[in-house]
Amino acid sequence: MIFKDFDPKEDKIFRIIDNEGVVINNELMPDIDDETVVKAYKAMLYARTADEMAVSYQRQGRMYTYPPNIGQEAISVAAGMIIREKDWLVPAFRELGAWLAKGVSLKEIFLYYMGNEEGSNFKNANHMLPFSVPIGTHLLHAAGIGYSINYHKKDEVVFTFTGDGGTSEGDFAEALNFAAVWKAPVIFTVQNNQYAISVPVRNQTKSINLAIKSYAYGIPGIKADGNDFFAMCAAYKQAAGYAKAGNGPVLIEAFTYRKGAHTTSDDPSKYRSKDEEIEGEKTDPLKRMKKFIDNKGIWKEDEEKLLEEFRIEIDQQFSEAENFTPYRLEDVFQYTYVDLPDDLKKQKSEYEQFLKWKESRK
Numbered sequence: 001m002i003f004k005d006f007d008p009k010e011d012k013i014f015r016i017i018d019n020e021g022v023v024i025n026n027e028l029m030p031d032i033d034d035e036t037v038v039k040a041y042k043a044m045l046y047a048r049t050a051d052e053m054a055v056s057y058q059r060q061g062r063m064y065t066y067p068p069n070i071g072q073e074a075i076s077v078a079a080g081m082i083i084r085e086k087d088w089l090v091p092a093f094r095e096l097g098a099w100l101a102k103g104v105s106l107k108e109i110f111l112y113y114m115g116n117e118e119g120s121n122f123k124n125a126n127h128m129l130p131f132s133v134p135i136g137t138h139l140l141h142a143a144g145i146g147y148s149i150n151y152h153k154k155d156e157v158v159f160t161f162t163g164d165g166g167t168s169e170g171d172f173a174e175a176l177n178f179a180a181v182w183k184a185p186v187i188f189t190v191q192n193n194q195y196a197i198s199v200p201v202r203n204q205t206k207s208i209n210l211a212i213k214s215y216a217y218g219i220p221g222i223k224a225d226g227n228d229f230f231a232m233c234a235a236y237k238q239a240a241g242y243a244k245a246g247n248g249p250v251l252i253e254a255f256t257y258r259k260g261a262h263t264t265s266d267d268p269s270k271y272r273s274k275d276e277e278i279e280g281e282k283t284d285p286l287k288r289m290k291k292f293i294d295n296k297g298i299w300k301e302d303e304e305k306l307l308e309e310f311r312i313e314i315d316q317q318f319s320e321a322e323n324f325t326p327y328r329l330e331d332v333f334q335y336t337y338v339d340l341p342d343d344l345k346k347q348k349s350e351y352e353q354f355l356k357w358k359e360s361r362k
């Protein structure tokens with residue numbers, strides 16, 4: 001088992017291809033046919049295009065905010081390849097590839113970031129929870145679902161994600177402990193993109209890596225190269241097999257680099273250097289995958305044409321979201337209290353005035 005061969009205590013990193021797309025660990029290369037490799041690359045390309053366009057829509061004032069996945073695509077695309085329809089996806093907010101694989105539409109994602117509740121109503125995604133912007137709270141839901149899977153003796157696995165910053169939350173400790181004690185079939189992925197907004201991971205923990213936190217809970221852990229699609233696929237395959245066999249949870253640290261900003265409200269030039277960004281660029285998961293594909297000579301498409309098709313399709317989904325029935329102001333306030341408390345009444349009236357002002361500017 002790779003979890004044994006790559007002991008987090010030794011701070012080893014599980015990697016299959018290098019930055020030039022050359023296989024450096026043939027023995028552990030997962031069995032994936034060429035067609036699937038190309039499909040995975042296209043999925044990463046699609047996710048990146050969607051992210052770039054989402055940032056642009058937000059900059060045009062057409063969407064409130066957006067957290068791009070740029071640089072981290074291999075992780076969630078690999079998870080999306082392994083997760084089955086009946087498995088559960090308990091997302092945070094930076095796993096676009098897995099959401100799309102589960103059946104979430106970009107239209108729904110755009111609606112969510114336009115503040116429309118319909119964006120959380122994933123019509124075609126089975127066994128998936130809404131996005132969790134509160135850091136770490138969803139990990140407890142993942143552990144609970146895992147417990148329930150065992151209780152009902154179902155053949156299902158839970159995939160859940162958090163960031164390096166998320167590992168400092170109490171919820172992280174509670175969820176991993178509970179899942180471990182009850183042998184819940186949960187795959188916890190920590191996407192270590194080396195920053196929690198502006199906080200670098202060296203200020204997040206004194207541990208030598210994040211996978212080593214698995215020791216505290218008595219579960220297997222591995223630090224894998226999150227920018228290596230093949231390493232992530234192999235890790236997910238083994239983790240899913242382990243969990244399905246009734247052994248309990250695993251912790252995967254997917255070591256990556258957030259090329260973009262934390263969200264559209266962030267400016268990374270304030271807290272990281274150009275040199276660091278240049279170094280990060282060398283590990284880009286798409287470039288590495290493309291080099292692998294080119295080395296093998298299995299790419300037959302016109303990439304520019306493909307990107308153009310993606311852009312047209314993504315723009316179509318954005319238009320659908322933009323032209324979707326707007327939510328009623330009442331919906332924001334209506335369903336929690338029978339009698340609206342004074343502070344919320346005030347917020348509602350302020351918002352009504354804001355909307356009137358907005359309307360008068362048209």
Ligand SMILES: Cc1ncc(C[n+]2csc(CCOP(=O)(O)OP(=O)(O)O)c2C)c(N)n1
Pocket residue numbers: 094133134135136162163164165166167191193195196197258262
């Ligand atoms: C409970 C909670 N505390 C604080 C925040 C504000 N916040 C949003 S994202 C973030 C950093 C998350 O960093 P990380 O877990 O590394 O994930 P990343 O954004 O890098 O993917 C913080 C502190 C929040 N959303 N929820």
Ligand SMILES: [Mg+2]
Pocket residue numbers: 163164165191192193194195196197
């Ligand atoms: Mg982070």
